[in-house]
Amino acid sequence: EAGVTQFPSHSVIEKGQTVTLRCDPISGHDNLYWYRRVMGKEIKFLLHFVKESKQDESGMPNNRFLAERTGGTYSTLKVQPAELEDSGVYFCASSQGGRVGGANVLTFGAGSRLTVL
Amino acid sequence: AQSVAQPEDQVNVAEGNPLTVKCTYSVSGNPYLFWYVQYPNRGLQFLLKYITGDNLVKGSYGFEAEFNKSQTSFHLKKPSALVSDSALYFCAVRDMNNNAGNMLTFGGGTRLMVKP
Numbered sequence: 001e002a003g004v005t006q007f008p009s010h011s012v013i014e015k016g017q018t019v020t021l022r023c024d025p026i027s028g029h030d031n032l033y034w035y036r037r038v039m040g041k042e043i044k045f046l047l048h049f050v051k052e053s054k055q056d057e058s059g060m061p062n063n064r065f066l067a068e069r070t071g072g073t074y075s076t077l078k079v080q081p082a083e084l085e086d087s088g089v090y091f092c093a094s095s096q097g098g099r100v101g102g103a104n105v106l107t108f109g110a111g112s113r114l115t116v117l
Numbered sequence: 118a119q120s121v122a123q124p125e126d127q128v129n130v131a132e133g134n135p136l137t138v139k140c141t142y143s144v145s146g147n148p149y150l151f152w153y154v155q156y157p158n159r160g161l162q163f164l165l166k167y168i169t170g171d172n173l174v175k176g177s178y179g180f181e182a183e184f185n186k187s188q189t190s191f192h193l194k195k196p197s198a199l200v201s202d203s204a205l206y207f208c209a210v211r212d213m214n215n216n217a218g219n220m221l222t223f224g225g226g227t228r229l230m231v232k233p
Contacts, residue, residue, distance in 0.1 A: 043223040108161040
């Protein structure tokens with residue numbers, strides 16, 4: 001079984017530019033999550049998709065961040081325009097369908113490291 | 118709100134010695150608790166979880182964790198450390214009764230260094 005794939009593994013951009021991160025979850029996983037780790041701190045929740053619908057986007061920091069999951073398969077996270085504080089590692093994770101609040105284990109990708117200069 | 122604290126940024130242990138990585142949590146309801154490990158240039162890998170039942174949970178690579186409800190702790194342990202256990206360890210919690218979704222809340226991570 002292929003794991004969660006993220007692309008690019010590392011992106012270096014200048015402040016004000018746009019970056020799009022992509023996540024391919026495990027096939028058949030309805031739940032897809034985005035998290036990020038900034039400055040070596042906690043891994044923080046950004047948002048949660050169930051299939052193509054946004055279940056919870058309470059962690060999105062501001063409207064410069066846009067996540068999509070068209071067709072309920074892969075997802076993209078766009079940052080436009082990027083700011084210095086957006087630098088960090090963005091993780092994607094997926095899990096099988098289950099009741100809300102369930103004990104499903106999340107499978108994480110290797111992360112996309114974003115550096116904004 | 119749910120939260121996790123990992124009080125140690127780094128834990129150093131000699132190979133062959135027992136190791137403990139500490140984690141305390143806070144949730145309004147009952148917790149689901151998880152440990153993940155991150156090796157360099159790799160994603161977070163699941164180690165073990167506590168859902169219900171026995172307080173001592175056994176996981177991958179010889180790791181175990183003990184759920185202590187009174188102390189709201191879920192410390193990760195291993196009887197005999199290996200150099201290959203050196204990595205970044207994250208504790209995470211999800212409120213079993215959280216109707217807002219499946220959001221996991223992570224601690225800040227603890228770097229484990231096992232020296233030969």
